[in-house]
Amino acid sequence: MSHAEVIQALSGLMLGVFVTILASTIVSNALPRIIADLGGSQSVYTWVITAELLAMTATVPLWGKMADLHSKKLLIQLALVLFASGSLIAGLAPDVTVLLASRIVQGIGAGGMGALAMVVMAAMIPPRELGRYSGVFGAVFGVATIAGPLIGGVLVDTSWLGWRWCFLIGVPFTLAAIALLQKTLHLPVVRREVTIDWLGALLIMSGVCTLLIWSSLAGHHFAWGSWQTAVFVCGGVLLLALALRVESRAADPIVPLGIFRNRTLSLAVVASTLVGVAMFGGTVFLSQYFQISLGKSPTVAGLMSLPMVFGVLVSSTVSGQLITRFGRWKAYLVAGSVVMTGSLLLLSTIDADTGMVRLAACMALLGIGVGMLMQNLILAAQNDVPAADLGAATSTLTFARSMGGAIGVSALGAVLAERVTSLFTERLGPAATTGGTVPDVSVLPPELLAVVKDVYGTATADLFLVAAPIAFLAVLAVLFIREKPLSTLTGDERRAREAGPAPESA
Incomplete structure (x- = not known):
């Protein structure tokens, strides 16, 4: 083309x-x-x-x-x-x-x-x-x-x-x-x-769904350390273990296990999972912080996310252009993971009185870090796997990012809920409780409104403090990825060269 x-x-x-x-x-x-x-x-x-x-x-x-x-x-x-x-x-x-x-x-x-x-x-x-x-x-x-x-x-x-x-x-x-x-x-x-190995596909989807359902319910409908958690986690792990067994014996598995012998792909999967946690966690919990701690409307809260939007837009586009021009990509992965970790540490210092300029700067940095990482991880992996496995490798990375987002949001949400409860208890006494619901700040009396804003501001900051060391693991993952020169052949050209005969004309 x-x-x-x-x-x-x-x-x-x-x-x-x-x-x-x-x-x-x-x-x-x-x-x-x-x-x-x-x-x-x-x-x-x-x-x-x-x-x-x-x-x-x-x-x-x-x-x-x-x-x-x-x-x-x-x-x-x-x-x-x-x-x-x-x-x-x-x-x-x-x-x-x-x-x-x-x-x-x-x-x-x-x-x-x-x-x-x-x-x-x-x-x-x-x-x-x-x-x-x-x-x-x-x-x-x-x-x-x-x-x-x-x-x-x-x-x-x-x-x-x-x-x-x-x-x-x-x-x-x-x-x-x-x-x-x-x-x-x-x-x-x-x-x-x-x-297609339909049994393997069914087991993979069942195992993943079980773990995702657990992560979405735990901390809300039952405790993280409850018997329900044990049932969901053990069931999900068992299904995935059976999927691994089936996939290892399948003539043409859904996810060829051999691709994980590729160091670049394995490390990119780890980093993509952590990027999912940072990206989805940042958007979900910052939106709540804007509306509860800062008292903004849904539309204004959405507008306040624009610095992160621009950060992702600029860094993704610019880093992609520079990679194409110079053929080097690892520096952008390292820089992106470092900036992402640093931005989460900066966001861990916010409270109900944080100024808009400072907040916008922190969010823009988070967007810049995520933008340099997200698609360039896929680029690095696609460049290093056989052309016949491009689909499996790409979907594995996409899957890892989605899983990171789903489980990360649930886990960080549980951390936020626990901090909100403990802070309310500290400020208002053991009888204070929100009943697990988000308070409506528009109907609260002024003295209680000030407490609610402060509690949610502090709890959100603590949330990002927990997320920062998780993001630092992405720094370690990308540091160990070996930079390989980018191929000048398309995926179809590489497949033809690896397979021998030319592909059929469409």
């Missing part, structure tokens, strides 16, 4: 990525209105987000494997069709049951886009040139993740739109992405006479 054809194909790809990632966070500020209108319970409140995240994370390995076996163009269009269908049903949902089912369909489609987008890019573009494009992809991913609450808040606060447009807004853009890809994406089809 020529440069012009690549740009045209990427326009449809980026549009699809933006709307599917946006779906994960756009409902966060709309959930109170959604649950009230549909008559849902507090448990449904959590599951509107968790259902989509579960389906997205659990299906990523299967999408990645299918990308190594079937037409990437067909698969990515199938993923977009599933996402558009789920979005349309969610926007018209008459009750919470239909809404949750539609969110699962949305999640399956979003998982396909998350796994396939970078695989398609690697098939079209050599790693030596991929930096500039993956930088743009990282910027799109970061902006969609962080800007979701802002867009959702604006839609809910606009009387002639409402919460249903948090879902419906993605449908026309998804259909446009399908049409663009149909017209502009031209990839050779490599036919391989193999069967």
